Amino acid sequence: MKRIFYAGGSVVTGDRTAEAVLTYAQALAQRDASDVIDIPIFAGEGTYGRAQLLIGPTSELLIATEVPRHKEVEDDEFLKHIEEKLETLLRPKSQPIDVDDFGESRDDTDESDFPAFERPGGS
Secondary structure, eight states, X not given: OEEEEETTEEEEEOHHHXXXXXXXXXXXXXXXXXXXXXXXXXXETTEEEEEEEEESTTOXXXXXXXXXXXXXXOOHHHHHHHHHHHHHHHSOOOOOOXXXXXXOOOSSOOGGGSOOOOOTTOO
8 A cells, every 4th residue: 555645635545556646647747737636545444435636747746655454445447547548648749740841832843853764674
């Protein structure tokens, strides 16, 4: 189990969840973006719950090992969702090309602009 400290508070969650949160927060910071995520937590007294975290470029998270007192808190659906978000976030984004970036546009192509193509055998 891990304890995530943030903004003067903390929550306890599973190891894999805590690591996914930290990895996602780092990726968001690199893209100067933020997101609200909903994570599974240990709520105390043997109960489990959810917590919403706002993470982004100014997030300061500290994750520390927590003495396990109960079953590990994990949510495979959350982990899959964060993995998909990471993949989308880290995928290079395509940009439209502006033809003006390549100089003048020429609509009146003259065949003399191109070298003659000779076929082997003289044709």
